[in-house]
Amino acid sequence: GENVEQHPSTLSVQEGDSAVIKCTYSDSASNYFPWYKQELGKRPQLIIDIRSNVGEKKDQRIAVTLNKTAKHFSLHITETQPEDSAVYFCASQRGGSYIPTFGRGTSLIVHP
């Protein structure tokens, strides 16, 4: 089955710095890559996603890049703010599947 590796497990930055979280996947048939944010005690929520026909996608301060050849994708957060503090999960899915395989998560801590 699909295996998704996520690094780092913990990331501590100062407010205003950038943060980068990296994931790799194993299933070459995967073509949808969502990122979820889970604040403490809350549900995971989709923050951005990318499909395999696109190399980069940006939404305000967050962006995701995908290298399908190398089977890795990354989340970039610029100008981090304390409210960005949360656990971020990457995931991969096959086309037509509503079943993502999640990474183990990255705990992002943004210090004011």
Next chain:
Amino acid sequence: DAGVTQSPTHLIKTRGQQVTLRCSPKSGHDTVSWYQQALGQGPQFIFQYYEEEERQRGNFPDRFSGHQFPNYSSELNVNALLLGDSALYLCASSPARGSSYEQYFGPGTRLTVT
């Protein structure tokens, strides 16, 4: 739109007991998936229900079973509880068709097995 709802919020059970968790999907969604999220881990897929049938199953034992009702709501049942079943159980809904593959998660049920 109430989004995905789950009940109960918290539950404490003893080893060997049985538990039933409930989920109502987001309005307009007819597919329900269940996930187990252990502390410090990502959600692990348990199974998915569509048209009242289990469509796909993850690597979980038969102690985990489910059901989907005609109104698309769903139940997760776990028999013969083990300490290792302690986790946050998340329900997620999605539309059967459409261009979005997003999973809409509920708030989860925190199960503690003692």
